[in-house]
Amino acid sequence: MRMFKKMMIGLLVPLLLLPFIQVAEAEGTIPGPSTHAQSAALIDVTSGRILYSKDGDKELRIASLTKIMTAIVAIEQGKLDDKVKVSSTAFAKEGSSLYLKLGEEMTLENMLYGLMLRSGNDAASAIAEHVGGSEEGFVLLMNQKAEEIGLKHSHFMNPHGLDADGHYSTANDLARLTAYALHNPVFKRIVATEDKSAPNPNESWEYSWHNKNKMLRLYEGADGVKTGYTKKAFRCLVSSATRNGQQLAAVTLNDGDDWNDHARMLDFGFENFPLMEIAQKEQPVANTDVITGRGFTYPLAESEKSAVTKRLVLSTNSTETRSEKNEETVDPSFGLAGRIDLELKGEFIGSIPVYRKGSYIPPEPKSEDAALGEIGEVSTWATAWRAVLSHLLSP
Known part of the structure; x- marks a missing residue:
């Protein structure tokens, strides 16, 4: 179970911090508005x-x-x-x-x-x-x-x-x-x-x-x-x-x-640059037995829609993992299988977790839910995700 937890946390936590990593900038896509600002x-x-x-x-x-x-x-x-x-x-x-x-x-x-x-x-x-x-x-x-x-x-x-x-x-x-x-x-x-x-x-x-x-x-x-x-x-x-x-x-x-x-x-x-839907939650991935764990939207100019590419990355440890200590088998109903990486014109813009069909998919927390507990305890949506994972993965 411990190995499974490490695999889950290592895969999921980076996916939860997407707004704060390098993303494709839109500069030069469409002429910007004029301003008086320095x-x-x-x-x-x-x-x-x-x-x-x-x-x-x-x-x-x-x-x-x-x-x-x-x-x-x-x-x-x-x-x-x-x-x-x-x-x-x-x-x-x-x-x-x-x-x-x-x-x-x-x-x-x-x-x-x-x-x-x-x-x-x-x-x-x-x-x-x-x-x-x-x-x-x-x-x-x-x-x-x-x-x-x-x-x-x-x-x-x-x-x-x-x-x-x-x-x-x-x-x-x-x-x-x-x-x-x-x-x-x-x-x-x-x-x-x-x-x-x-x-x-x-x-x-x-x-x-x-x-x-x-x-x-x-x-x-x-x-x-x-x-x-x-x-x-x-x-x-x-x-x-x-x-x-x-x-x-x-x-x-x-x-x-x-x-x-x-x-x-x-x-x-x-x-x-309106938000455009790139993927829906629980959408089947062609020619696989996995589905998307959440939807994905992204602000795109009309001319950029065709420039978004997707790449499926499956985890080798996604089926059954045993603890080094007690050989405990992981509950297969929790079926994180990997992710889909999304790129715009060759630049990474985000990832979507994918799960085996029929397995449990954790709910997406709303930003309002991030105020759980005392201030400073769970203060951002990413931290809220980690709290959900901690609860799901606890023995």
Whole structure:
């Protein structure tokens, strides 16, 4: 059984991380929209495919877009009902603020709403100190997360985004970070919220926060993400929207007409790169006794549909495996047989697990199901998959 578990985990886990590995970029497929941005990017959230990029790897200041990383690290590492105390270093932090009082306590969840809706720099510092032990400790976690999800042109020096040497990212990296974060149901819920109230322990009135992200009110289907501005970074924006089951995220850095540019970028993505069904769940694979374990969709231009190729890879250990110790036979009803690798113009875009006909096929977890247990315990859809596998493979 142990050998079987190793084989299953080794085969399945890589398949569950597809949005965050290298995928085919769409640059040059269709002329992109015009923008006023110094740098811009558009990404399909589910697949992680970059649909449009303008100087997308240019390292620039990113202002409060930093807080996207702050929020996802805090969500994954902290507990939403923890009380976060405002220290002397967090109190009266320069720039945008929630105007928290020295020594005030607020739940991490409410502080995250203040962080993302009102861009509170005091909240950013308080969250960092609570989750990371200090701002420096939290910044270490931010840079570790950047490395983990493959952000090759990003480096963080603080949790709020105030201008600092060595603090930068790119439009492409921020697009990938946003796609990663939007798979987290807590993050997704917070950034889609237009108005939020929170208890105020020092006054008779509640905090009331209105989201600075005007895209939520200007663009049909908008559901995130974050605004940013400093005197050196200028106007920065990440927005997201969902239409017909497809979610896109747009990024602009140093853009004086960002609201209009984002509308054009999102329109461009939805019109030119809709999600197309490449495979259906439980679809028979020709000339074999296996079927697909899940469906697969991918954002494609009309001209790209014929360029998708499929390659079946069968596992040699897929029928019957015995434990080295007790010669225990694996239950044949759990019949993972291999995978189908998908490529677009020679570039890998994903895999589909295949199972023997008649065997048990695990259900696909929804992103909402990823909030099982305490925050940080199961915080992404990929982690949720691993939790399902752990349960299925336990003795």
